[in-house]
Amino acid sequence: MTAAIITLDRVFRYSDRDLPDPDSGMQPEAVLKHYARQFPRLVGAKIVAPIQEEDRYVYEFRKASFGDKG
Template sequence: MAIVKMQRIFRMGATDLPDPDADLTPEQVLSHYATLYPTLRHGKVEEVGAEGDCVVFAMKAAEYKANG
């Protein structure tokens, strides 16, 4: 039996972003992409599941709410 390391895809809305470095944690990848997409600066990342031979993570921007 062979062990296959699955690739990771980071999904932001309808955009699939590649994994910049397989050694980074999902939170570190979120921080990396926050430099390119400022809406992710206070966002969160969640594992969605597997699609084929890839593990998909959803990156979601922070929700801002009005006071009152």
């Protein structure tokens, strides 16, 4: 019996939009900064722990709201 290593793709979700992974070697925080240049509302956003959907991990970007302390 041979063991197989399966790597799941990542996708980053923002406002019901799935954004492709710009570079699988980037940390999620770096991906957030990358997309914040396109979507200024992501500045200060948080990354929600990934969930698995089919054959990919989905990271959600949540924009910061006023009064959000953590």
